[in-house]
Amino acid sequence: MIGFLVRLIGIFVVALVSLSAPLVLAVDDAWQDESTCVTCHEAEIDEALAISVPEWRESIHAEYLVSCDACHGGDPRLEDADESMSEEAGFLDNPSWTEMADYCGVCHEAIAESFTAGRFGSAILEGVRVATCATCHMRDGHRIVASIPAEIVTSEICPGCPSVADPDRCVGFLREVRAADETLVANIDVVEAKGIDLTDLRGAAREIHEAFARTVHAFDDAAIDAARAQAAGGYEALGDRVALLDHEADSRRRFGAGMIAALTLLFVALLATLRKLR
Amino acid sequence: MSQWLERRTGFREFLKRHGRDFAVPEASGAGVSLGAILVFLLLLQLATGTLLLLYFVPDPAGAFESVHGLMREVPYGWLIRLGHAHGANWMVAVLFLHLFRTAFQGAYKDPRELVWVSGCVLFLGVLGSALTGYILPWSQLSYWATTVVTASLSYLPVVGTDLVHWVRGGEFVGEATYRRALTAHIALLPLLLLVGVAIHLALVRRVGLADRVRRRGEEVTGATVPFYPRIALRQVTTVVGFMLVLAASVFFLPNLFFPVDHLLPADPFETPANAKPEWYFLWAYQLPRLVPEGLALALEGIALVALFALPFIDRGPDRHPLDRPVASAAIALALAALVTLSVLGYLA
Numbered sequence: 001m002i003g004f005l006v007r008l009i010g011i012f013v014v015a016l017v018s019l020s021a022p023l024v025l026a027v028d029d030a031w032q033d034e035s036t037c038v039t040c041h042e043a044e045i046d047e048a049l050a051i052s053v054p055e056w057r058e059s060i061h062a063e064y065l066v067s068c069d070a071c072h073g074g075d076p077r078l079e080d081a082d083e084s085m086s087e088e089a090g091f092l093d094n095p096s097w098t099e100m101a102d103y104c105g106v107c108h109e110a111i112a113e114s115f116t117a118g119r120f121g122s123a124i125l126e127g128v129r130v131a132t133c134a135t136c137h138m139r140d141g142h143r144i145v146a147s148i149p150a151e152i153v154t155s156e157i158c159p160g161c162p163s164v165a166d167p168d169r170c171v172g173f174l175r176e177v178r179a180a181d182e183t184l185v186a187n188i189d190v191v192e193a194k195g196i197d198l199t200d201l202r203g204a205a206r207e208i209h210e211a212f213a214r215t216v217h218a219f220d221d222a223a224i225d226a227a228r229a230q231a232a233g234g235y236e237a238l239g240d241r242v243a244l245l246d247h248e249a250d251s252r253r254r255f256g257a258g259m260i261a262a263l264t265l266l267f268v269a270l271l272a273t274l275r276k277l278r
Numbered sequence: 279m280s281q282w283l284e285r286r287t288g289f290r291e292f293l294k295r296h297g298r299d300f301a302v303p304e305a306s307g308a309g310v311s312l313g314a315i316l317v318f319l320l321l322l323q324l325a326t327g328t329l330l331l332l333y334f335v336p337d338p339a340g341a342f343e344s345v346h347g348l349m350r351e352v353p354y355g356w357l358i359r360l361g362h363a364h365g366a367n368w369m370v371a372v373l374f375l376h377l378f379r380t381a382f383q384g385a386y387k388d389p390r391e392l393v394w395v396s397g398c399v400l401f402l403g404v405l406g407s408a409l410t411g412y413i414l415p416w417s418q419l420s421y422w423a424t425t426v427v428t429a430s431l432s433y434l435p436v437v438g439t440d441l442v443h444w445v446r447g448g449e450f451v452g453e454a455t456y457r458r459a460l461t462a463h464i465a466l467l468p469l470l471l472l473v474g475v476a477i478h479l480a481l482v483r484r485v486g487l488a489d490r491v492r493r494r495g496e497e498v499t500g501a502t503v504p505f506y507p508r509i510a511l512r513q514v515t516t517v518v519g520f521m522l523v524l525a526a527s528v529f530f531l532p533n534l535f536f537p538v539d540h541l542l543p544a545d546p547f548e549t550p551a552n553a554k555p556e557w558y559f560l561w562a563y564q565l566p567r568l569v570p571e572g573l574a575l576a577l578e579g580i581a582l583v584a585l586f587a588l589p590f591i592d593r594g595p596d597r598h599p600l601d602r603p604v605a606s607a608a609i610a611l612a613l614a615a616l617v618t619l620s621v622l623g624y625l626a
Contacts, residue, residue, distance in 0.1 A: 064551065196356075199541045252357075253530065260526065267518045277508045
């Protein structure tokens with residue numbers, strides 16, 4: 001019997017391996033075709049550009065399939081480098097610091113609007129060099145980071161700003177709100193993994209985060225203080241609801257454990273009865 | 279009272295005829311009785327499906343919200359819904375195992391050809407039921423998986439485009455598609471499955487359960503035992519053992535069969551990054567991505583015909599896989615292709 005099973009599994013494994021090899025290769029080829037931007041720049045045309053591809057692969061942009069052309073324009077289907085990065089193909093290159101908000105605002109519309117209408121946007125209109133989207137969010141290249149550490153506030157980046165002497169005043173509260181957001185989202189993940197759908201609470205958390213982010217990007221101190229208080233209150237209320245549902249998820253599991261214990265007893269009793277019948 | 283009932287219904291006679299008087303080979307059902315598990319799962323689907331209908335709003339406008347309410351507000355609604363959804367997935371999985379085990383053991387051979395054919399009809403009925411049930415919560419997953427699966431019909435030559443239009447009830451997946459899926463899921467397919475199972479079991483009763491697989495020349499003892507009590511109890515034990523697996527998945531791995539898109543309401547204007555059908559259709563999704571569509575369609579057609587025709591192709595007297603190497607290799611190849619394509623489809 002064991003010999004038979006071994007031979008049967010052997011036939012299956014041989015069939016599986018012989019089928020898998022060509023199919024896996026075919027899938028690998030398909031991955032290479034994804035975008036000529038990626039294939040060329042990954043092939044190290046120059047080091048500075050080549051590094052941007054692996055950075056991008058780790059980014060939230062790659063996660064949401066926002067590829068090079070979404071920001072830089074061009075046609076990623078054309079194989080010729082000059083053609084794919086020509087004016088006719090809609091190539092935009094990198095934006096200047098004055099154009100940055102419009103550039104990122106194609107997708108991040110509300111944030112860009114808030115930024116343009118706010119303190120920094122007004123400064124840009126007056127020709128004053130201030131921090132823009134890339135200053136903070138691309139400080140780690142194309143990985144794109146959301147969190148802003150205090151070290152970023154330097155006199156070089158923010159000349160003339162009083163916060164340079166006390167960077168925590170400028171970015172400390174961001175850390176605090178981000179931590180509240182991350183804790184809530186992590187708790188939501190835990191409860192959802194236990195089988196309770198919290199899409200509505202996740203959406204509510206996102207709304208709090210987006211409202212706060214919009215206010216922050218206007219760089220108005222009074223508005224930021226009000227938004228901080230509102231966000232803190234919002235996260236706390238949502239946190240209480242998540243905790244309640246976590247309790248509910250745990251009671252469901254206890255019910256399940258009880259049912260499994262009862263079924264196990266029944267199973268053992270049936271096996272014992274079967275043994276007697278033999 | 280029981281005499282009164284017996285005179286009018288003959289239930290005792292019925293139980294005796296199909297229990298103590300039903301002689302089955304001594305070794306039958308020695309392993310896991312997959313057929314018994316499938317009957318249990320069908321009954322579970324009917325029971326939980328009926329209970330779901332008490333609160334579920336079968337309409338694209340209210341379906342998603344009502345499922346959300348069932349999971350959070352209705353007492354034990356989560357258990358009924360998870361039981362139904364997990365039950366459906368396990369039913370397909372156990373059905374695949376049942377089909378391949380029967381094929382490897384040659385249990386479709388004379389005189390069980392029609393048992394096999396009726397089983398194949400049930401197999402398609404269960405897949406259809408799973409597919410149509412999938413659309414009913416009207417989530418992103420429902421909408422886009424249905425779009426992908428129905429679009430695959432367009433590969434059919436000549437009638438393909440018209441067929442997609444007919445199945446969807448329009449150019450795109452929408453309310454008409456929903457009504458079609460609903461009618462099939464709660465009326466047509468349960469009826470087909472119930473009648474199909476009755477015919478399948480009646481045929482099994484007529485030709486008897488298959489004996490264990492023997493090598494060519496090995497002595498056949500012909501020893502039999504009554505179906506009741508030992509074999510029946512063995513099957514009940516198997517079902518209870520399976521209930522443990524089902525309970526473990528429902529209570530401790532509730533998201534096992536749900537990708538993240540099931541938590542979002544259907545949005546025809548926002549295509550998810552990686553729209554895919556359920557795991558049991560991944561092979562069909564992946565095949566046209568690797569070979570030309572026409573060839574993929576031809577291969578699927580050949581596989582379907584071969585599935586139904588298996589007992590009429592492999593007609594020799596031997597049942598042991600090693601005594602019929604060509605048939606065994608073909609079945610192993612089919613299983614390997616199914617697994618490989620599904621894995622590649624999952625990874626794609």
